[in-house]
Amino acid sequence: MGPDDLLLLLTHHWARDTHTYPIEDQRLTVAAIMLMAVYTGCRLGELTDASKGRAAYKDPLQGQDDVKYEGQEPWEDLDDTDYIEDDDGIMDKEGIEDDHGIDSLSRRYKVLCYEDIRLWIVQNPKQGERDLLAMEVTLSHHKGANWKLKPCVTPSLLQSVLS
Amino acid sequence: MRYSFLIAICPKLTCVYRTTFLFREEALPILCPISHILALAIRDDAFKLDGLTSAEPFFTTNLQPPMKAMKVHWKLSMLKAPIFRQVVRSADGLQTSEHKALRYSTFAYYFDRLGWGAGFPEKLTSYCMRRGTGNAVDGKGYSILPFSAYILISV
Secondary structure: OOHHHHHHHHHHHHHHOOOOOOHHHHHHHHHHHHHHHHHOOOOOHHHOOOOOOOOOOOOOOOOOOEEEEEEEOOHHOOOOOOHHHOOOOOOOHHHHHHOHHHHOOOOOOOOEEEEEEEEEEOOOOOOOOEEEEEEEEEOOOOOOOOOOOOOOHHHHHHHHHHO | OHHHHHHHHHHHHOOOEEEEEEEOOOOHHHHHHHHHHHHHHHHHHOOOOOOOOOOOHHHOOOOOOEEEEEEEOOHHHHOEEEOEEEEEEEEEEEEEEEEHHHHHHHHHHHHHHHHHOOOOOOOOHHOOOOOHHHHHHHHOOOOOOOOOHHHHHOO
């Protein structure tokens, strides 16, 4: 996939796509995810929830080749647990009024959250022109990111320490 | 002493695995990630400043000399909320969840459907984008579709 493919996809997505989304807000979400993925080269697991335990896991590599896009949309299937709100949904909002303050809030998903993004308005280096926007995005949930510090002792290392 | 020696030998174990990417405005709005994030934040009402309903204030500022840059703050309640969220069923029909992150399988469905609609011969997966970025970094950009397909869309 090259830059031309990306431009083709985005143009099609915004201007020519006849498929509908459950809510058209999702069209913006999909475009934003595509841009973030393309600019950072991250795995999609950092931007979307790819955990297996939370909902019935569907292997993205299996059984999707024969998806019929004219038929029923997945969100119309009432048995699909992906589209059901989790029961403990309101816990986070109550945490703010808690005595423990903001610390009691916790991230529920290992995905990109608002705190990972810092938006800046920066003065334009050219005098007299409008300020520019800049953005810092910190990705911290890549594969292997939660490895703990483990002492790693190999026989040759042990020898050199002991000698 | 010995422990620090071990760490010196295995620097990989002590790394903090975080990467920060910097973005700036792009001239083309369709390729500008900042515009997209700004739009999502306005929809979520995530700015600390209340009552912000348009992006105009962000594009009309003019900071004066002692101030070089200004950080835009988020609401405390939104800090831990995922940016990309799932659509869920509620009493009023489908709506965007307040906290549930977008499922990977849902995005894979949207993305594959988009590629199918745009006329890609192969199944489009998220790793296509990752490979594309890697190839662009290596200076080996290539396209999936033949050149004639792009002439069609530009007409």
